[in-house]
Amino acid sequence: MDTERSDLKTTPYFLIFSFFTLATPVILFSLRFLDDNRLTQWRWVFTNVNAFRIFLLLIPVIIIAYGLSRVSFFDHSPVFLFLFSFMIAAVFWSEPEVIVDTSRYFTQAKYLELYGFKYFFNEWGVNIPAWTDLPLIPFLYGIIFKLFGEHRVYIQAFTTLLFSLSVVFTFLIGRTLWDEDTGFYAGLLMLGAPYLFVQIPFMMVDVPTMFFLTLSIFTFLMALEYGGAGWIISSAIAIFLVFFCKYSTWPMLSVLCVILLVYLRKGWRVPLFRSSVIALLAGLLISVVILLKFDFFLGQIKFLFSYQMPGLRRWGETFASTFLFQINPFITAAALYSLYVAFRKRDLKYMIVSYLILLVVLFQIRRIRYVIPLLPMLTLMASYGLRNIRAREVRKFIVFCIIGSTLVLAVSVYLPFLQKYSMVNLREAGKYLNSLDIRDVEVFTLKQRRSFVNPAVAVPILDLFTDRKLLYNYKVNKRFGRSIPAKRLKKSSLRFTWLYRNPVYYRSGLKKPGLAGAVIVISQRVGQRLPGYVRKRVRDYRLTRVFSTSTGVFRYRTIVTVYERKRGAAKEG
Numbered sequence: 001m002d003t004e005r006s007d008l009k010t011t012p013y014f015l016i017f018s019f020f021t022l023a024t025p026v027i028l029f030s031l032r033f034l035d036d037n038r039l040t041q042w043r044w045v046f047t048n049v050n051a052f053r054i055f056l057l058l059i060p061v062i063i064i065a066y067g068l069s070r071v072s073f074f075d076h077s078p079v080f081l082f083l084f085s086f087m088i089a090a091v092f093w094s095e096p097e098v099i100v101d102t103s104r105y106f107t108q109a110k111y112l113e114l115y116g117f118k119y120f121f122n123e124w125g126v127n128i129p130a131w132t133d134l135p136l137i138p139f140l141y142g143i144i145f146k147l148f149g150e151h152r153v154y155i156q157a158f159t160t161l162l163f164s165l166s167v168v169f170t171f172l173i174g175r176t177l178w179d180e181d182t183g184f185y186a187g188l189l190m191l192g193a194p195y196l197f198v199q200i201p202f203m204m205v206d207v208p209t210m211f212f213l214t215l216s217i218f219t220f221l222m223a224l225e226y227g228g229a230g231w232i233i234s235s236a237i238a239i240f241l242v243f244f245c246k247y248s249t250w251p252m253l254s255v256l257c258v259i260l261l262v263y264l265r266k267g268w269r270v271p272l273f274r275s276s277v278i279a280l281l282a283g284l285l286i287s288v289v290i291l292l293k294f295d296f297f298l299g300q301i302k303f304l305f306s307y308q309m310p311g312l313r314r315w316g317e318t319f320a321s322t323f324l325f326q327i328n329p330f331i332t333a334a335a336l337y338s339l340y341v342a343f344r345k346r347d348l349k350y351m352i353v354s355y356l357i358l359l360v361v362l363f364q365i366r367r368i369r370y371v372i373p374l375l376p377m378l379t380l381m382a383s384y385g386l387r388n389i390r391a392r393e394v395r396k397f398i399v400f401c402i403i404g405s406t407l408v409l410a411v412s413v414y415l416p417f418l419q420k421y422s423m424v425n426l427r428e429a430g431k432y433l434n435s436l437d438i439r440d441v442e443v444f445t446l447k448q449r450r451s452f453v454n455p456a457v458a459v460p461i462l463d464l465f466t467d468r469k470l471l472y473n474y475k476v477n478k479r480f481g482r483s484i485p486a487k488r489l490k491k492s493s494l495r496f497t498w499l500y501r502n503p504v505y506y507r508s509g510l511k512k513p514g515l516a517g518a519v520i521v522i523s524q525r526v527g528q529r530l531p532g533y534v535r536k537r538v539r540d541y542r543l544t545r546v547f548s549t550s551t552g553v554f555r556y557r558t559i560v561t562v563y564e565r566k567r568g569a570a571k572e573g
Contacts, residue, residue: 013394018062021401024329025409026055035325036317037368039098040195042325044553045417054412061404069397076180078168081187086164088191088407089200092415093156096424100453100497100556102203103460104131105138107503110463112142113150114505125296127504131496132300132308136212136244137205152464156201162211163200166190169214170376174383176221177349181392185399186376186383192402193375194410195326195368198418203464205246210373212242213249217352220256223278224263224271232274236281243286247304248370251359255377258355262348307495315493316366326368327375328402331382338385353380422557425547426458429520429560430465432545436564438517442471444534446523451555452489454497458522458558459506471516474502476533515540519563526559538563 029051032042074080111128112120120128120142124135141155148154167187174183190196200207216238223231239256242249256275263271290297323332335357342350356374365371371378386395433441443462445455459472489495519538521530526548530538541563548559 010391010394013389013391014066014397017394017398017401020330021062021065021405022055022058025058025405028325028329032325034318035321037195037321037326038315038317040198040326040414040417041321044551045413047417047551047553049413049416054408057408057412058405061408062401065397065400065404068400069393076184078171078187081167081171081184082164085167085187085191086160089160089163089197090156091411092197093153093160093201095198095201095415095418096421096427097152097202097461097464098418098421098423099202099204100457100461100494102464103457103500104129104133104496105141105203105205106460106464108133108135108138109141109145110150110460110503110505112139113145121292125293125300129499129501130296130300131499132247132304133205134244134246136241137208140208141203150464150467152203155203159200159202159204159207162208163190163196166207166211166214166376169211169218170379173214173218173221173353173376174380176218176225177352177380178384178387181395182380182383182387185386185395186380188399188403189331189379189382190375192328192331192379192399192406193326194328194406194414196372196375197406197410198414199369199372206369206372209242209245209249210375212238212245213252213373214376216242216253217255217259220259220275220278221352223274224259227270227274232277233281235278236285239278239282240285243282244289246373247300247308249373252356252373255352255355259352262352265348307490311491311493313366314491316364317368318366319361322366322368322371327378328406330398330402331379334382334385335378336385337388338381341385341388350381350384353377353384357381417551420549420551422550422554422559423458423461424549425558425560426462426522427465428547428549429545429562430462432547432562433466433468433518433520436468436518438565439469440471440516441466441468441518441520442516442537443520443522444537445472445477446521446528446531446534448524448556451524452492452494452497453556454494454500455522456500456502457497460503461558462520462522462560468517470506470520472502472506474500474506479531479533515565517565521561521563523559523561524557526561528559540566542566 029042029046032046035042074084108124108128108130111123115123120135120139124130140158144154144158167190170190171180171183171187174180174186176183196207216235219231219235219238223235239253242253260271260275323329338350339354342354354377356377359365360371360374386398389395389398443459445458448455456472456474456477459470463470489498519541521534521538526546543561544564545562546559547562550557550559
């Protein structure tokens with residue numbers, strides 16, 4: 001009888017949220033002109049996609065979510081959260097690298113792989129171009145290359161591992177602040193952002209930064225809650241690590257001050273002492289690195305204020321795009337509702353998870369890549385709002401509807417779109433080169449009309465996908481490029497591509513006698529006219545493959561033409 005009464009009470013909730021699970025994507029699809037995301041804009045990703053088929057896929061999602069809401073064998077299990085999130089994220093490993101920033105991080109990591117740790121630290125910002133990057137994540141990528149080899153799958157496994165650990169630490173933060181339910185659902189809601197799924201496999205710094213920021217918050221909480229040398233030292237090290245992920249994490253670390261203020265209400269002596277020791281240890285570690293490269297860091301900070309901060313106003317995306325289209329809108333709605341719930345309860349602990357999101361709104365940080373590291377805080381807000389729903393099965397149903405509808409969108413729409421991105425040609429060409437019995441490959445990059453990307457940055461990305469030795473003469477190839485007006489280039493978000501310096505390892509074999517085993521030409525379109533110098537270089541080669549996949553959306557394209565050495569031509573020197 002009690003079960004029947006419970007079902008009668010919860011049935012309206014199931015029906016209401018089932019309706020919104022079906023209706024929300026339809027509404028967003030009709031309003032997709034509001035989405036201005038730079039990578040997975042809905043107007044682009046839904047091109048050539050049967051939107052009605054996507055709608056139909058949501059029906060089994062609701063049925064499965066209802067079934068999962070009735071079982072409890074996995075509740076509150078961090079192992080389940082880790083394995084579930086890792087398996088889902090691994091589905092997206094088939095993506096190509098589609099963001100040109102990858103070329104920077106790959107190049108920085110390869111320097112460590114080839115020349116070692118000492119060279120990496122001594123030459124960071126000198127012979128190793130650092131742009132506005134900090135060294136921690138490229139350093140970790142370089143270690144992976146050095147230990148396991150220069151294969152992308154190891155980078156993907158690493159970034160996916162950090163993502164899944166972020167899910168677990170989100171659970172632990174929620175459990176520490178409130179209860180296991182809040183933490184568990186917050187961890188699950190990390191699977192409710194389609195844009196995050198496509199970012200996880202990339203050789204970028206945003207997902208690792210999310211992990212280190214979440215780790216620093218958790219360890220600081222543990223240090224204030226329980227004390228002990230282990231937690232205090234762990235907190236100091238975590239702060240040190242997150243400090244050297246990205247410059248944008250520096251103001252984010254102010255959330256630790258909010259945590260301290262909350263804990264001071266319990267008594268000021270112990271939290272103040274523990275936090276002071278943490279600050280001293282972290283400050284000492286950070287100061288050592290800063291002092292060793294003081295002029296370099298000072299120059300980067302000045303550049304950030306003169307270029308990056310004004311540029312964010314020009315390169316930004318709307319909050320509607322980020323919080324409705326690229327993050328499941330149910331998460332955003334639950335987070336907004338949580339503001340009311342926390343205010344009504346006068347819950348000061350809520351400020352710990354809401355503070356960074358409020359900073360995003362207050363300072364109008366409109367670039368989604370700066371929001372990614374804060375997603376654990378957003379999902380904790382959303383879970384806090386959902387905990388106001390007393391029926392646990394209803395909360396679970398809502399959470400699994402969010403996850404299911406997000407996966408449908410990410411797997412059926414986002415992933416196919418990115419697999420048609422022209423950068424996939426670099427991956428396929430790399431695989432093809434690996435199948436050839438050759439050693440050296442000479443690369444040429446042709447000009448890109450109406451594009452602000454320097455074609456040379458495609459070379460490191462191609463290098464990521466092949467174990468053949470690439471030869472590239474930047475000075476020669478620069479003559480094939482287009483000149484960008486200095487005034488426009490100065491304000492461009494792609495300005496870093498034109499500060500590209502050809503790594504020495506691409507020049508080392510250019511002066512050897514004989515012909516390379518193959519020649520690669522990276523162009524903007526199929527059949528693009530070859531400059532005279534390139535025509536001479538391919539005279540003893542035959543065209544064997546053209547990789548020409550393209551979405552047709554972006555101006556910058558990487559069409560790859562492969563020329564193999566003719567029989568009887570001079571062998572490689």
